[in-house]
Amino acid sequence: MTDQSSAAFERLSPSIQRWMWRQQWNELHDIQEQAINPILDRCDVLISSPTASGKTEAAFLPICTDLEDLASQSLGVIYISPLKALINDQFLRLEQLFECIDAPVTPWHGDIGAHVKQRLIRRPRGALLITPESMEALFVRRGSSVPRLVDHLRFIVVDELHAFIGTERGRQLQSLMHRLEVAAHKVIPRVGLSATLGDAELAAEFLRPRHGERVIQIASLAARREVLMQVRGYRTVSPQRVKRPVSQAEAIRNGTPDPTEPARADDLDVSRHLFETLRGRTNLVFANRRMKVELFADLIRRQEEQRNVPNEFFPHHGSLAREIREAAEERLRGSRPTTVIATTTLELGIDIGAVDSIAQIGPPISVASLTQRLGRSGRTEGEPSVIRIYIQEAEVDEDTSVNDRLRVSLVQTIAMIRLLLKRWVEAPVPSALHLSTLIQQLLSLTAQYGGFRAAEAYQALCSSGPFAAVDQPMFAQLLRDMASHDLITQTHDGMLVLDLPGERLVNHYDFFAAFTSPDEWRLVAYSRPLGTLPITSPLLVDSFLIFAGRRWRIVGIDEERREVDLESAAGGLVPRFDGNGALIHDRIRREMLQVYLDTDVPMYLDNPGRDLLTEGRKWFERFNLSNQSFLQQGRDTHLFPWVGDQILNTLALQFRTLGAEVEIQRPALVFRKALPDEVITYIRSLASSGPSDINNLAASVKNKHSEKHHIYLSENLLVSDYASSQLDADGAWQTIMRLSNSSARAQSGRQTDARQR
Secondary structure (H helix, E strand, O other), X not given: OOOOOOHHHHXXXXXXXXXXXXXXXXXXXXXXXXXXXXXXXXXXXXXXOOOOOXXXXXXXHHHHHHHOOOOOOOEEEEEEOOOHHHHHHHHHHHHHHHHOOOOOEEEEOOOOOHHHHHHHHHOOOEEEEEOHHHHHHHHHHOHHHHHHHOOOOOEEEEOOHHHOOOOHHHHHHHHHHHHHHHHHOOOOOEEEEEXXXXXXXXXXXXHOOOOHHHOEEEEOOOOOXXXXXXXXXXXXXXXXXXOOOOOHHHXXXXXXXXXXXXXXXXXXXXXXXXXXXXXXXXXXXXXOOHXXXXXXXXXXXXXXXXXXXXXXXXXXXXXXXXXXHHHHHHHHHOOOOEEEEEOHHHOOOOOOOOEOEEEEEOOOXXXXXXXXXXXXXXXXXXXXXXXXXXXXXXXXOOOOOHHHHOOHHHHHHHHHHHHHHOOOOOOOOOOOOOHHHHHHHHHHHXXXXXXXXXXXXXXXXXXXXXXXXXXXXXXXXXXXXXXXXXXXXXXXXXXXXXXXXXXXXXXXXXXXXXXXXXXXXXXXXXXEEEEEEEOOOOOOOXXXXXXXXXXXXXXXXXXXXXXXXXXXXXXXXXXXXXXXXXXXXXXXXXXXXXXXXXXXXXXXXXXXXXXXXXXXXXXXXXXXXXXXXXXXXXXXXXXXXXXXXXXXHHHHHHHHHOOXXXXXEOOEEEEOOOOHHHHHHHHHHHHHHOOOOHHHHHHOOOOOOOOOOHHHOOHHHHHHHHHHHHOOHHHHHHHHXXXXXXXHHHHHHHHHHHHHO
16 A cells, blocks of 8 residues: 555554455545544544445444454444445445454344344344344343443444434434443444535534534545536426326226326426436436336336337335345446436445436435435546436416426525535434434333333433433423323332333334334235335225336235235336425525526526526516515415425414414415415514414414324423424524515505605
């Protein structure tokens, strides 16, 4: 090696240095060089660097050096990943590295055999690669083994850290890391790895709650890759002009089931361009919803069949069977041309080798997601990152909505690209209480130790744990709520233990996940499992289905086994999957406004895309939205505050308290049967009354059960939890004052004009 005479490199053990020589490394990447000293000094470390920049080795080269005297006899490091597939991938990468220190690597998740797990329990050694859910199961089912398992643990590594921040699953992860330290009776150094971070300080605080300032932050200094980008615009018929098709159920009852669903012209155009442009290469195509994955996999497969060419396009999403997903991943790693159409399942750091390009169908779900997806391309030295984004906008007619006229999808995409180029990504909101996950952790703690005392549990999970925002009165109310549902009961000596319903809940297979699992049925074709399908509408024998990129007819339904038998068919319909869109950040909406106000046309737009942007800006000016926030359409008024969804949600609730009939049509609020002057009156009323009580607003929401264990919360705790995660009182107050001041200035200007006339 020519450039590894640094003091940091010299601190690596000779066996690790020899491993690097065998890999024919000529130099360390900058993050690898920076990480050696703080990790060997056993500091908490946060490593942020683009995909394929060597983050895994940055963590594990010094970790293996530190563990060389230990790992062959004791468990030295626990690696926690959000995905089972990422664990499988990292196992292949780390196994050879840990061989250098004569230590095993053990993957642990739902697809790993019991004998592998039992071997680690009997003799803890080396490295454990595990998901948060499997770690939860370890605490619940093998609680007595955990102290011995982690007795000599020296490091905890969290991969794809950004995927956890601000979520229920993230709070579960924080609790699990803290419980590992409680079981080991020591502070264990934590290493976080991430490709995209909106706020490094927030990420450091997530990694080590209350002590984020102690976390050593390491960011890549490498030059950014060249990016080749194109945004393609397509027009579709307005939804109001599409004749509603007869449902399958009605068709079957009439004896005339239609096995086909006519594809929209714009969907066909997008699929043709994907087919003609990507065929013969290796690519990833991202769609925001599983429905879109199945739709475009089917449309492209039909083109392949019509042209009698081999299939190169494969679907990949969380409902598909593991074997199908892994087969697609293996093709990506191979030498054959392969394009995989996926949801977020291939967004994270699974090693699939170099891909030629990325495609995105529809607006990205966030700037962070766009950054992550773009990082999957251009991983070969000297090669640019290539991305194509396909935006479908409605053709304008007399019935076209305001949002469609403004070309909101295209403008939002442009705003996200502008923020990407500024190196900005979303920072999660850290204020949520996560009471649903606190219930889960209390039940898990009870199962681990057989019971707990309230004061000790509060100390473990709240005072020194990750639920610091929960005070003692709220914690006491939470325990009463759990007891009222018979989840826990108190013994004569004051110990809280599981009651029978609590035991049944803890022993159920889906307890270990902090998120809600949908009600799903297994899909089987010719005895081969294809995956699972959330049942959002009735399935009927002789109805048709598109799944795993192929067309099927339902030939049998076993309700007891919750299994659907399929056979190949000529026709098929795309199934509907559950799933809500992500909340849009405040900064993105402000950037969207700036896109409308600017006159430049991005070079990355194709000609139809440029026309769509011109149309959107033309309508923006015609609606006079550059000078006002209000737009009257018939008897309704649209308010454009250009704020993020949390503020938008809060504003809608505030206006409803005044009796306004308000709908959210992002990015606008639509006031039904109200003129602009009436909306201004609402705004001034809110401005004069001061900031709203956030809990009073949340109390007006009818359905606040959005998390897994919300059903066990009393109304007052449910209100507090909802308000902490879904609303933004400060942002709403600032917006109200801004709108009030601007409306006052506008009214003053109108009065001045009238006097001059």
